[in-house]
Amino acid sequence: MPFRAPVEEYRFLLEHVVDFARVAATERFAEATPDLVEAILSELAKLADEVWAPLQRAGDTDPARLENGVVVTSKGYAGAYRALAEGGWIGMAAPVEHGGMGLPLTLATVMNDMLSGACLALELNPLMSQGQIEALEHHADDALKALYLPRLISGEWTGTMNLTEPQAGSDVGALRTKAVPQEDGTYAISGQKIFISWGDHDFGGNVCHLVLARLPGAAEGTRGISLFLVPKILPDGTANALRVVSLEHKMGLHGSPTAVMAYEGARGWLVGGEHRGMAAMFTMMNNARLGVGVQGIGVAEGAYQKALSYAAERVQGRSPVAGGTGTILDHADVRRMLAQMKADLFAARAIGFSCAVALDLAQAGEDGAFWAARAALLTPIAKAFGTATGMRVAEQGMQVHGGMGFIEETGAAQFYRDVRVTAIYEGTNGIQAMDLVGRKLADGGEAALALIEEMQEAAEAARATRPDLAEPVWQAVETLREATEWMLAQGDMQARFAGAVPYLEGFARVLGAHLHLKAAGSEAAPGPRTALARIYIARLLPEHAGHLAAAMAGAQDLYALGPEALLP
């Protein structure tokens, strides 16, 4: 069975779980009527299923390569990219004044989910452009906007992010790339950048690099960083002084060329003020973080569909149940794996879409500040939990395949290899968790506790109709409240950081249960949504206790175990 974009699932989530109607009810997004949403879903699903999904394996079997300094991409990628661009989809959430559709980010998020499931390596390309569009929109001057935005939005040109250098990874402030002001108002950019996704390609058009660099005399650390737009081709049509040095040999995502870039006095234009690069970069990163979380969700969908297809066709042994299908689907452990994969995926997707809705309401709604805080809170959770779910589901997908899962031709292994990087790039999942317990609780817990309150009220209300499901959710929310209060009480940030990852995992598990409960509540009588919620609440929600206990372990035991005790 080939990949099918889960359109019915998107419909259900938008309508019954993440309240997309609230977005469509705003003046800003009044155009996003149910009819339009339906048209978008079906058009995009056609593109994902028929054009993109058949290219998924090509990234692996015919990976991007560097030939004489030029990147040659997997066969078929250029055409599939153009099909997306020609539909106007890259600029779906971009401003109308520059040629975008001006639609809600939520719909762009649905698109990213679909395309990631169909062909992750290629999807990373427009995801980078989307982030660049947003950064330029908020921080570039009018001349830059006029030149670049229409072409990025139309997909004629593509965008990249250049942060990392060999000595500067999570510690961006350690970067050394230099920007020297020129007499014509531009800057000469020199330095080496690594891990540049889609640093070059053969789709035609320009490649526009957003590069973090340091001006002469700039302060050390992140306060001395500025952002520059450095195009591969200069406005006069000549080549800029930059080149792809090499492509990385990665464990997966081979269809996405990951470049080492050299800037050798390349001409760049300042975006945002001098030394204001981090702020501009964060605009891009925040968008990209949700986008990466959704990549994990898309891969989970692809891996789930593949495993289900395999199980539904694999005949093995006598069926252990009366009236079974005769396939391994009848086996309790196989069914457990598939049911958990589906329930896990639902939770991650519902969280990701909730984050997108919050971003839209922050921009367009009446309680902008409230929704901005909600979106800020949900972004690291959506990123880390979405990608971790992608990893878990891809792992279980291989397991469902048994020995065949380890054979590359089956395709299950590719999901496992490809998705692994999503837990690392755009800020590792550890960095996301530190953001959650640091910056995102810096409001004294206002945003987190508001969500906790909302979840507890919903569980309280659900007691009337789904008491067996509502009670464990209520209890779990209570445990999350305790862990949150514990976090807030820690003055020493190391104590928070020592429990950051399990806190985020526990938070996500509880939030996922809340959203499952909401889905179950949408059924007048218990049906498949309630059955799936039951799977989640009985089998996955219980994990929260372990996570949240670990979250409150503090840092003392870690530092008590000195580096010498870590030696083998």
Add this chain to the structure above:
Amino acid sequence: MPFRAPVEEYRFLLEHVVDFARVAATERFAEATPDLVEAILSELAKLADEVWAPLQRAGDTDPARLENGVVVTSKGYAGAYRALAEGGWIGMAAPVEHGGMGLPLTLATVMNDMLSGACLALELNPLMSQGQIEALEHHADDALKALYLPRLISGEWTGTMNLTEPQAGSDVGALRTKAVPQEDGTYAISGQKIFISWGDHDFGGNVCHLVLARLPGAAEGTRGISLFLVPKILPDGTANALRVVSLEHKMGLHGSPTAVMAYEGARGWLVGGEHRGMAAMFTMMNNARLGVGVQGIGVAEGAYQKALSYAAERVQGRSPVAGGTGTILDHADVRRMLAQMKADLFAARAIGFSCAVALDLAQAGEDGAFWAARAALLTPIAKAFGTATGMRVAEQGMQVHGGMGFIEETGAAQFYRDVRVTAIYEGTNGIQAMDLVGRKLADGGEAALALIEEMQEAAEAARATRPDLAEPVWQAVETLREATEWMLAQGDMQARFAGAVPYLEGFARVLGAHLHLKAAGSEAAPGPRTALARIYIARLLPEHAGHLAAAMAGAQDLYALGPEALLP
């Protein structure tokens, strides 16, 4: 920093955690004095560190390949294999009468751990031979023993296991390979086998295949299966009618050639009685299951050491703690990852070695039946938890590396890819869990409850010296008891199977805590072992609650969610 076999850790475990002295105190293993153990550890460590570990990457960079029907192995592998064989190590636990050393399986298990950490793909070769030696020892007739055992034990020849066919994976009973009796008492074997690890190589000598096949008129299913020894080279020096059809293109473990084998009327000799093949195969599999669990542990060691080396050298950002190392080791989240990896690895290793000690005591001790039941109980736990720990630690190891972890040259990704198959082969981890809640609880829970009792008494006793650690362990054991009693109360095996995997995971988490507590108790005053136990008990043990809750979820919710509800 290159790989170093963790000799100090082995010493500590043997002496203070798994009571190896009990094995050495038996008449059968009286030779295994502390001096001998010390000599073995240091000799093997030299071999692992200096000869095997430098070849770890070669499996990936120069994988095994099939050339004109002949397998060519990674450069250096043949020499490293010979070095192992020449030391007499392959027959370390094999009977003296056939040329083995007759030493405890526990020491062979330590060896397998070391060699798996040094070079997993190559280690799989002697592991297969060890299993074959044991199967022949127990089931072959004297003539076969006399011909094959000395040569397998010396390592001159190697062994393989041939179970799987395309339609017969976990469902071995579906196999179709035929064995037709010949007038000379041999059998003509015809059929195709897949997933044959080390099905051929260029180390010289013979390759001896143990092949499951069906005699004419044999019953359907597993009751109609017989086992045959089918050598590549016949005793008269001519080639047997078998060949390697192809090698699989796998996600990892590229140094280990995984063959599709064709038997075309090949001459074979019956091992064990007619239709008694499964019993003989299980002798081989049980040994191999512990061996595979230990592979996971070895890989965890390799991945841990690599991540620790990286972290200890990676300078990033200002140190968040006073008097720090200046590396990312100072960051609470990095230290958390490494500390958890180490604590997790300790638990898995202690469980694996406990299983080996039980196997030795079953063979040599006074309470043979008791230890046999203990070993039978621990085998699926050691296999599944050892390999799952390998996967977890390899995953965290990549995460510690950040973006570099996804780059193949770093080597962290290879651990992640290689170890993945250990959760699948020799019976998937799901099959292990079903074995645990099925066969291994079929004694009415006697063996499980005896271990639970032992753990609870130890926690009780530890309250005097380590109350803060003992209390959560005691409580966790109590939860495990409840889950075990729940399992025993289920007449419907599907209900048990639906919770089998989380039950096994919860059991292992609790057992790991018990063994950490024992390690802590070996210190007169709290030292590094107590600190590591604290990490485990605060951060990993809490997981047991979620696992054991899920273990008791029953099968109803899974079957309520019909196949149609599983559709995307």
